[in-house]
Amino acid sequence: MTARVEPLPHGERPALDTLISRFDSGSAAVEVNFRRLMPSVTPPRGGHAIHPYPAKLLVNIPQFFLAALCPDHGDKLLDPFCGSGTVLYEAALAGLRPLGSDSNPLARLVTRAKLTSINRDVVGDELALIMQRYPMLAPDIPDVINLDYWFSDRISQTLGKLRAAIAQCVSTRHRPLFDVSFSATVKRVSYADPRLSVPVKINPARSARYGAKGDEVLRRLARLENVDVAAVFWSIVSQNSRRLRQVREGDAEIPFTIFDDARALNLADASIDIAITSPPYVGAQKYIRASSLSLGWLGFTPECKLRPHERVSIGREHLGAEEIWQTEGTGILAADALLDEIAARNPLRARIAQRYLLEMRDALAELARVMRTGADLILVVGPNLVAGFEFPTPAFLEELARRAGFATHLHLIDSIESRGLMTKRNRTAGVIQQESVFLLKRGPVDV
């Protein structure tokens, strides 16, 4: 099921119409480079950098489609797997009404921070008040998994005091910006290796294996001895406030909505005009684990439990006992045959991949329900390996989308240089090197 690919002549930067007619004439996926198709947008979007997030979407992709498809001002754009809000932020800047969902509370928070307009003077006043008050406050330390393993006692105490001060000094409107900046601070002052998305403790005994950046990692570890946590927080809030202001004029509020689960959107039928999304990958992405320190410090893991968040996360690596024994096929012949082959080598991996397809089927059905006839869906997804087998996720999701009521108008393939969290696990998870970008259209609704 691997797509045939037609490369573009060297140096060509065609418009969307040209790409569609090239695809129509050969129906092979057309190879593009989105960095070349949509090289730069001014002013630069500082807001995208307010917080790290695994596997952020290449911003050039939504920028290209928003420019090429020209949705009307005020149209409703949905990203059901919004992550850190890359698409929704671009949509808001393009004058659209952003709606999204994500099962990871950290993702929802980062998205909210990007979409909430701020008053920079008030942010400055609130930050000054925090700096003045935090030393006197009792530390408010929530349930954080393995707190003492990831943070020195001195650092935990200061983080706890800052957390208490944020709760006291910050207005509701600016809370997302301060919480996001606090979360970014947590990442900066933990013992986690900064080169990796999923927390792995820096281990000086292994520094020889750290490669070119080994010295830098060790210097960071040494700096943690005396790091001024409040100064780090102060500088991140100040920088984030500048980043968001670059593209936000005045105090204008952008109305936006963010739900939890792509499979249960509280939206009316046929109410969405356009959707752009990059769904999770099967088993390759550990969004919740990657966010665990932040989730803890933000108060999202009472009793130190990540499982409630993992359970709603599509592409998760842990299945509940009842899920492991469910044997419902996906209904796609090629997928079920491949899952049988995988099961012969690794039954658990086969179940994880099967569950992924079933849950993506439900998410695509929900997407089809809320999109109006004729609306465009941009779906960005790459293949990966499952237990050593190439798993053609793009072809399977395209088929699921077709069954949900979408028709393919264009299939592009872009080679990606780097997407965070593409960790190679035991040589079986695989690294995603190419992404498929589909332009699909919602067909007429059956009556």
Ligand SMILES: C[S@@+](CC[C@H](N)C(=O)[O-])C[C@H]1O[C@@H](n2cnc3c(N)ncnc32)[C@H](O)[C@@H]1O
């Ligand atoms: C590839 S990432 C999206 C990245 C995003 N485009 C960005 O630029 O940050 C996929 C996202 O799907 C989310 N996700 C997983 N299961 C979900 C579900 N049931 N409903 C909504 N989002 C879900 C993950 O938490 C993750 O943030």
